[in-house]
Amino acid sequence: MVWEYISDYFNLRSVLLCSATFLVISWLLRRPRNMPPGPWSVPILGSLPYLVFVKYMSPMEPHRMFEATARKYGHIFSLNAFGYHVVVLNTYEAIKEAFQNPLLNDRPINKLGNDIETGVATACGESWKQQRYFSLNTLRGFGVGKRSFEEQISMETKALLDEIKIRKDQPFNPQYLIVNAVSNVICAVIFGQRYHYTDEDFIELFTNLNQQVKIIGSGGLLLFIPIMKYVRPELFRLFLENRERLAQFINKIINEHRIHHDPEHPRDFIDVYLTEIEANKEKLQPSHLSERTLNITIGQLFNAGSETTATTLRWALLYMMKYPDIQRQVQQEIDNKVGRDRLPQLSDIPNLPFTGATLLEIQRIVTVVPSGLVHCAAEATMLDGYTIPKGTFLFPNLWAVHHDPKVWKEPFQFNPARFLDSSGNVVQRPELIPFSTGRRICLGENLAKMEIFLFFTHMIHQFTFLAPNDSSKLSLEGISGLVYQPKPFETAAIPRQ
Structure with a gap:
């Protein structure tokens, strides 16, 4: 009993x-009341098993998986990621509405116990406003994004052309040459110097940066969900090691600047930043600008100002090799409108519509940053009739926007003509948003557009890029990460007479 x-x-x-x-x-x-619909969740893991199942049944990249999920649950759907609410936006209208809402323009609070959130790209509120305002004004003060900066870019394009000539028709991987060239443009503004293409420290630096964009993943999720460092501890450890190397590299340059710092004669971004820090101290004004934020902001500007643009140019070469007829059309237009006696200039853009359309189509079909950078709801708000709770992560699926069949006819076909009107003039489509949109649109958009045009046209003007083997076998599949990179490839650059 x-x-x-x-x-x-x-x-x-x-x-x-x-x-x-x-x-x-x-x-x-x-699921909070009136949140967007979405797939089922399980304890702790949230919607991860659903995503794993979808990927197992039909292996695909994250941005394609989000687009497939949107077909089932709607263009705005929600997920549960280890207890965090995530909303994925898959149309231009949804992204535009969201990112024009001031309550949806924060970044998630970094959960890794460091200061990543204090940089200009990841800060929130007043810190972000002050850092973005200061960074934009300082970069503009050095001519970045203005026509006057063309000479600085052209100097580096000529250095790149000289490096390519050294290869003498022999196949080579263009990745490091292009990354170094593009990085040198932003280095000249931030560091006040450029680096030689054989500089071992610099090669190691952008090799680490290349690893970082792969490790962080789509939207930068690794930085904001603590459990991610336990899911793939080896990747998290490599991420911290690479970040520390970058911080040491930047600190060394900042310390060198302090020695020769002259507030009356600033040489670069670092000099102006150091002057502003001292001025705020003397005035006893509270400021979000500090030596800590300087290091982090430089790393973010350096990464954003090199990796995405260099990756776009690598894709451009790959597509020219894959579609030699398009390459010939671009060369013919440049030869007819510019001639063979000089290199193209920004003033030539209106006279090169097919070239411009080709670059726009490459940015559309590739979508170098397919999932954008994650946003966060500062407060509860409404979006397209749904309630978005405070703290919700928002992912803009830019890839889905650029491949929306309701907007783009035959979206998976490479067709520059879609950006030309009946008169042969370039048509700027609002749905093309490779730099995102809204209040947190890419800080270096204007600089990137200038670089992409000048580097691309100068290379195509001077060389014909051929696949070492059969061009029909070239792969247009990429490697997923924060930046969508082409798989390593080689090219043969044949000098044009």
Whole structure:
């Protein structure tokens, strides 16, 4: 009788415990009222098993998987990622509405116990406003994004052309040459110097940066969800090591600047930043500009000002090799409108519509940053009739926007003519948003557009790029990460007479 009592007691406790556990889990996994619909979730992992199942059934990249999920649940859908609410936006209209809303322009709070969130690209609120305003004004003060900066870019394009000539028709991987050339443009503004193409420290630096964009993943999720560092600890460890190398590289340059710092004669971005820090100290004004934010902001500007543009140019060469007829049309237009006696200039853009359309089509079909950078809801707000709770992560699926069949006819076909009107003039389509949109649009958009045009046209003007083997076998599949990179390839650059 005593045993029966004990047995009944523990059975009751088990039932109560299981019931309580079920209620707690159900509460944690509940979808807040009026949130966008989405796939099912399980305890702790959230919607991860669903995404793994979808990928297992039909292997695909994250941006394609989001687009497939949108076909089932709607152009705005929600996920649960390890207990965090995530909303994915898959149309131009949804992204535009969201990113024009000031309450949806924060970044998630970094959960890794460091200061990544203090840089200009990842800061929030007043810190972001002050850093963005200061960075934009300082970069513009050095001519970045203005026509006057063309000479600085052209100097580096000529250095790149000289490096390519050294290869003498022999196949080579263009990745490091292009990354170095593009990086030198932003280095001249931030560091006040450029680096030689054989500089070992610099090669190691952008090799580490290349690893970083692969490790962080689409939208930068690694930085904001703590459990991610336990899911792939080896990647997290490599991420921290690479970040430390970059910080040491930048600190060394900042320390060198302090030695020769002259507030009256600033040489570059670092000089102006150091002057501003000292001025705020003297005025006893509270400021979000510090030596800590300087290091982080430089790293973010350096990364944003080199990796995405260099990757776009690598894709451009790959597409020219894959579509030699398009390459010939671009060369013919440049030869007819510019001639063979000089290199193209920014003033030539209106006279080179097919070239411009080709570059726009490359940016559309590739979408170098397919999932953009994650946003965060500063407060609860409404979006397209749905409630977005405070703290929700928002991912803009730019790839889905650029491949929306309702906007682009035959979106998976490479067709520069889609950006030309009946008169042969370039048509700027609002749905093309490779630099995102809204208040947090890419800080270096104007500089990137200038670089992409000048580097591309100068290379195509001077060389014909051929596949070392059969061009039909060239792969247009990429490597997923924060930046969507082409798989390593080689090219043969044949000098044009």
